[in-house]
Amino acid sequence: MTDILDILISANFWAAALRIATPLIFGVIGALVCERAGVLNLGIEGIFTAGAMAGWMAVWLGAGLWGGVLVAAMAGAFFGLIHAILTVPLGLSQHVSGIGVTLFATSLSYFIYRTALPDVSSPPRIEAFKPLDIPGLSDLPFLGPALFQQTPLTFLALLLVAITAYVLYRTPLGLAIQAVGDNPAAVESQGLSVYAIRIGTVVAGSAIMALGGAFLTMSAFDAFFFGMVNGRGWICIALTVFASWRPGKALIGALLFGAFDAFQVRLQTEVGSFIPGQLFLMMPYLLSIAALIVVARRADYPRALLVPYFRGQR
Amino acid sequence: MAGLAQDAGVVLRLDGITKRFGALTANGDVSLDLKRGEILALLGENGAGKTTLMNILFGHYVADEGRVMVSPDGTGLSELEPGSPHAALQAGIGMVHQHFTLAENLSALDNILLGTERLAALSSSRAPARRKLEELMARSGLTVSLDARISQLSVGEKQRVEILKALYRDARVLVLDEPTAVLTPQESDTLFATLKKLSDDGLGIIFISHKLAEVLASSHRVAVLRGGRKVADLPTAECDRRKLAELMVGHAIVETMRSPGTPGAPLFVLEKASAGQGRDALREVDLTLKSGEILGIAGVSGNGQTTLARVISGLEPLSSGSMTLEGKGVGQTSARTMIDSGLARIPEDRHHDGIVGAMSVSENLAIEAIRKPENQRLGLLRFSAMRERARNLIKAYDIRCQSEDSPARLLSGGNIQKIVLARTLETVPKVVLAAQPSRGLDVGATSDVHKRLLAARDRGAGVILISEDLDELMRLSDRIAVIHRGHLSEAEASETLDRGSLGLRMAGHSTEDAA
Numbered sequence: 001m002t003d004i005l006d007i008l009i010s011a012n013f014w015a016a017a018l019r020i021a022t023p024l025i026f027g028v029i030g031a032l033v034c035e036r037a038g039v040l041n042l043g044i045e046g047i048f049t050a051g052a053m054a055g056w057m058a059v060w061l062g063a064g065l066w067g068g069v070l071v072a073a074m075a076g077a078f079f080g081l082i083h084a085i086l087t088v089p090l091g092l093s094q095h096v097s098g099i100g101v102t103l104f105a106t107s108l109s110y111f112i113y114r115t116a117l118p119d120v121s122s123p124p125r126i127e128a129f130k131p132l133d134i135p136g137l138s139d140l141p142f143l144g145p146a147l148f149q150q151t152p153l154t155f156l157a158l159l160l161v162a163i164t165a166y167v168l169y170r171t172p173l174g175l176a177i178q179a180v181g182d183n184p185a186a187v188e189s190q191g192l193s194v195y196a197i198r199i200g201t202v203v204a205g206s207a208i209m210a211l212g213g214a215f216l217t218m219s220a221f222d223a224f225f226f227g228m229v230n231g232r233g234w235i236c237i238a239l240t241v242f243a244s245w246r247p248g249k250a251l252i253g254a255l256l257f258g259a260f261d262a263f264q265v266r267l268q269t270e271v272g273s274f275i276p277g278q279l280f281l282m283m284p285y286l287l288s289i290a291a292l293i294v295v296a297r298r299a300d301y302p303r304a305l306l307v308p309y310f311r312g313q314r
Numbered sequence: 315m316a317g318l319a320q321d322a323g324v325v326l327r328l329d330g331i332t333k334r335f336g337a338l339t340a341n342g343d344v345s346l347d348l349k350r351g352e353i354l355a356l357l358g359e360n361g362a363g364k365t366t367l368m369n370i371l372f373g374h375y376v377a378d379e380g381r382v383m384v385s386p387d388g389t390g391l392s393e394l395e396p397g398s399p400h401a402a403l404q405a406g407i408g409m410v411h412q413h414f415t416l417a418e419n420l421s422a423l424d425n426i427l428l429g430t431e432r433l434a435a436l437s438s439s440r441a442p443a444r445r446k447l448e449e450l451m452a453r454s455g456l457t458v459s460l461d462a463r464i465s466q467l468s469v470g471e472k473q474r475v476e477i478l479k480a481l482y483r484d485a486r487v488l489v490l491d492e493p494t495a496v497l498t499p500q501e502s503d504t505l506f507a508t509l510k511k512l513s514d515d516g517l518g519i520i521f522i523s524h525k526l527a528e529v530l531a532s533s534h535r536v537a538v539l540r541g542g543r544k545v546a547d548l549p550t551a552e553c554d555r556r557k558l559a560e561l562m563v564g565h566a567i568v569e570t571m572r573s574p575g576t577p578g579a580p581l582f583v584l585e586k587a588s589a590g591q592g593r594d595a596l597r598e599v600d601l602t603l604k605s606g607e608i609l610g611i612a613g614v615s616g617n618g619q620t621t622l623a624r625v626i627s628g629l630e631p632l633s634s635g636s637m638t639l640e641g642k643g644v645g646q647t648s649a650r651t652m653i654d655s656g657l658a659r660i661p662e663d664r665h666h667d668g669i670v671g672a673m674s675v676s677e678n679l680a681i682e683a684i685r686k687p688e689n690q691r692l693g694l695l696r697f698s699a700m701r702e703r704a705r706n707l708i709k710a711y712d713i714r715c716q717s718e719d720s721p722a723r724l725l726s727g728g729n730i731q732k733i734v735l736a737r738t739l740e741t742v743p744k745v746v747l748a749a750q751p752s753r754g755l756d757v758g759a760t761s762d763v764h765k766r767l768l769a770a771r772d773r774g775a776g777v778i779l780i781s782e783d784l785d786e787l788m789r790l791s792d793r794i795a796v797i798h799r800g801h802l803s804e805a806e807a808s809e810t811l812d813r814g815s816l817g818l819r820m821a822g823h824s825t826e827d828a829a
Contacts, residue, residue: 172431172438175424179417188374189415190429190479191400303418311374 007266014146016265018154019220021258023048025157026212027236028243028250029164030076033205036168036245037198038181038304042098043083044209045233046105050075051210053109056217056224057116059126065218069153072214073207079105080206084199091308102233113224128222129153151219153211158251160208165247177201181302184309194309209233238288241296256291260284323349325518326371326407326487327391331380333366340366342543343380348487348518353509355533355550356522359562359756360727363542364522365412368489372409373399384487403429408480412491414472416464422475423447423460426482443482450481453515455508469614470501477508488512490521494528498614499784499817506532524562526555527785540564563757572768575792578605581776582626582745587635587645590621590800597800598635603745603776608767609805610791611780614820618800619780620662623749626778627659628652639745653682658738658770662749662780664727668734671723675715676704678722679737711736712762728759735766746770746777752786764790784813798822 007013027044034041041047055072059065079101086097117124129151132138137148168174176197180187184194212232217224235257243250264280326348333341341363348354358364370377376397383391384405395401402409416425427443444460451457456474464472473493480488490509494502506528513519513534523529529536529550536553538546538561546561560566584601596618603609613619624630625637628649637645639655653659661667669678680689680700689700704718713732715725722733731751738746748767752760767790771777781787787794788808795805796819803819 170437172427172435173433175420175428175438176433178419179425179428182417182419183415185411185413185415186417186425186428188399189372189409189411191398191403192429192433300419 003270004267007263007270011142011145013262013266014259015149016262017255017258018147018150019258020261021254022150022154022157023212023215023220023232024236024239024254024257025161025251026215027209027233028239028254029157029160029247030205030207030209030212031236031240032243032245032247032250033164033168033177033208034080034202035240035305036181036302037177037201037205038184038302038307038309039084039087039198039202040094040098040237040306041080041083041101041202041205041209042095042237043079043101043105043206044098044236045229045231046102046109047076047079047206047209048213048216048229048233049109050079050105051213052217052228053113053213053224054210055214056126057113059218060124065127065129068218069211069214072210072218076210076213077203077207080203080209081199083206084202087308088198088202089195091310094306110226123223123225125222126218128217129219151215153215153219156211157215160211161247161251168247181304184304188309188311194311198309209236212236235285235288238292241299242288242291244295244300245302253291257284257288260287323351324391325350325385326520327383328367328371329381329383331367331370331377331382333363333370333375333377339542341370341377342541344539344542344544345380346537346544346547348520350486350518351513351516352535353513353519353521353533355529355536356520356539357524357526357529357536357558357562358522358539359524360754361756362539362562364539365491366542367539368409368491368520368522370396371402371489372407373397373402403483406484406486408477408483408485408488410473410476410480410488410490410493412495414476416472416475418465419463421461421463422458422467422471422478425464425475426460426479430483447478447482450478454481454512456481469496470498470504473497473505481512485517487518487520490519492522492524494523494525496615498821499813500821502528526558526562529558530555538562559757572608572790572792575607575771577607577792578774581605581640582778583636583638584625585636585638587625587637588633589625589630590618590633593799594618594621595800596621596625599797599800599802601795601802601805603778605744605776606771606774607792608771608777608779608790610787610794610808611778611797611802612784612787612794612816612820613780613782613797615782617797618802619749619797621800622797622802623662623747623780626652626745626747627657627661656741656744658741658743658746658775660731660734660738660746660748660751662753664730664734665723669722669730672721674719675708675713675722675725675733676701676718678733679704679707679718682737683741707736707740728755728762731755731759731763735763739766739770742773743770743775746775747780748777749780750782751779752781752783760786784816787816788813796820 027048031041031044051072054075055068058071059068063071083097083101086092087094131149132152134148138144168178176187176192180194180197187194187197213229216228239250239253242253261284264283268277268280324347328344328346331341331344344367356364366375369375371382382394384394385391394405423440423444426447427438431438447460456478458471458474493505497505509519530553533550536548536550537544540562580602582603584599586598586600587596588598589596594616611619621630625632628647628651632645636643644652644655683689689696701718708718711732713736714729722730751763755763767777779787779790791808793805794808794811796803796816798820799822
């Protein structure tokens with residue numbers, strides 16, 4: 001028992017939780033924004049990969065780190081635009097289109113990586129983001145190492161949660177996004193374009209998702225590996241339901257998942273090797289399924305989620 | 315054009331509007347003027363082209379020919395950009411659709427604000443909007459709680475939000491599509507009083523309706539559409555019920571009249587029957603249906619009628635209480651047993667629950683008796699016998715279709731209802747459950763349905779008629795009970811009831827209040 005307590009009170013554990021949560025925060029905010037507008041974006045797993053590859057490749061080719069972040073966002077926006085065009089004006093199945101975008105984005109990223117670097121055996125490294133030293137805050141006892149020794153992308157993720165909440169609840173654009181995911185006819189009858197709002201939101205949401213991928217290659221690691229996204233996108237889709245499509249709850253969900261994951265790694269070393277490590281790896285996923293069962297039964301789905309809108313048809 | 319005397323006060327003009335959908339001409343050369351402060355009723359049967367015309371006006375559709383002229387500032391008429399709801403709103407046209415266009419997850423205030431501000435604005439200016447709305451509400455009498463989420467509002471309140479949406483944008487023309495379809499009689503009266511007040515303030519109002527009574531009571535002028543063409547445009551003062559009905563249908567109509575029935579023994583009984591959950595649940599309902607009578611169930615939709623119909627159909631078991639048919643308990647039974655015990659089911663949503671659209675007319679006619687020997691032998695369907703029987707029924711019930719092999723979904727609503735009637739009534743049922751049997755049907759098909767139900771009653775069947783149309787209930791029922799929030803009032807002889815007292819009870823007032 002004391003060992004477990006030791007884990008929970010170590011600053012190192014909380015720093016790891018926040019670090020693991022960062023790509024999930026980007027992903028879940030992006031997915032949430034798309035779904036608020038009524039579009040499920042299962043392209044997320046591929047968009048993560050594309051963001052990871054594009055951001056890293058840009059820096060490797062000589063762009064600055066923030067230039068790489070921008071390139072990653074643009075890659076995400078590109079695949080988001082494909083998904084939006086297929087599902088919004090053409091009204092195709094959001095599931096099929098999303099899976100298609102994931103396969104396309106993943107394969108295209110691998111293809112470009114392999115074409116650009118045909119001969120390397122170990123992935124080349126870049127100079128990744130360094131933890132930010134915030135004078136005053138970073139030096140606080142416990143809180144400093146736990147919360148304030150993160151890379152800039154983590155702070156960007158936290159800032160994005162606040163910005164998304166503000167836009168969604170406080171601006172005319174946010175009202176339109178919420179309305180278009182509930183009853184598109186309400187938006188059209190007020191003279192706004194359903195297609196423009198949905199397409200724009202999906203493109204923006206996909207750009208945010210891609211930042212989650214960029215964090216992996218430009219902050220958590222400093223290179224691009226095949227399979228490095230490893231299901232993080234799918235976790236974000238589940239976290240969106242867990243969060244009831246609210247940015248604040250999305251942050252909590254991502255942090256919980258990060259904490260579980262950081263916890264199981266430490267528990268593995270504590271308990272030793274007589275329990276197979278794979279069981280520990282399963283733990284965060286099992287817990288997220290359990291959390292979903294509790295929360296999702298009362299989930300307040302956007303009413304127009306998955307429903308294509310065609311003008312003049314009622 | 316602007317200087318002509320006949321244009322004085324005209325705020326809206328439809329000029330030779332034609333709209334075709336494939337071979338169907340939904341609107342043929344329709345012209346219409348609306349003056350400032352005028353209430354114009356647009357009357358017509360289902361499919362007469364009323365809603366299409368208004369959707370062209372509001373920019374949901376683009377007309378094939380003709381143009382819409384508006385006078386946004388009260389001076390000259392200018393042409394409205396076709397196909398743009400945005401342009402229509404800018405020109406001061408507000409529209410209240412039959413199916414509300416509100417986002418349920420937003421507050422009333424946010425729904426009204428939606429689309430009135432620049433999307434790029436950094437924040438929503440709710441405070442000034444609230445002040446303007448409070449002033450509007452005080453002036454028009456349309457009160458709603460601005461901070462309530464739409465999902466918490468009643469139907470009447472939602473409609474007020476829709477009207478406020480238009481007023482907030484300083485609409486000069488307000489179009490309402492079948493505004494009373496979802497309201498109780500009292501709510502309808504309040505609505506028309508409000509519209510009257512708004513028109514006195516100079517608002518031009520068009521309301522679409524097929525109800526003669528409200529058109530006569532509440533409009534200044536009536537335009538009648540039939541088959542997509544305008545067949546009359548005259549002051550309401552020069553009209554009466556009969557004249558309007560004939561204009562609407564195109565020929566003189568004989569309204570079905572009921573002769574007093576001769577009720578027999580109790581046939582079908584519900585005792586303290588409860589089922590379902592939430593708003594549409596059924597709570598301890600007592601009901602006794604005798605043979606040879608029509609028992610009407612009145613109520614605003616969503617008060618438990620759907621659950622009642624599902625329970626009687628055997629689709630939903632009772633959670634408590636009992637249901638007996640000829641003394642036999644059937645509270646926990648299946649739809650198949652109910653049909654086999656002599657229930658004819660005319661479902662509320664005939665397209666969805668009444669037919670299988672992809673299957674042929676003859677298959678749909680046989681579908682409830684598919685295991686009977688006349689339709690199958692050793693588990694194989696007897697298609698030629700089914701077709702033979704279908705041809706007879708098509709003739710007997712005047713079902714208009716290309717052949718017994720055409721898919722049922724291609725038929726019009728009235729003819730689909732005839733399939734349902736033919737299928738269920740030919741089995742000589744003991745109990746007929748008719749849920750909203752004439753909803754969405756035109757006058758001809760409605761009178762056909764009514765005749766069939768009365769014939770079934772005269773043959774000795776008991777008929778349960780669930781309807782929101784008080785005229786229909788008063789005309790057909792021997793006794794009427796009112797359902798409200800899942801409670802069913804005691805049935806009373808329809809001669810002793812009037813629209814007013816029924817309306818009050820539909821709104822949830824007790825009998826004492828009504829007296």
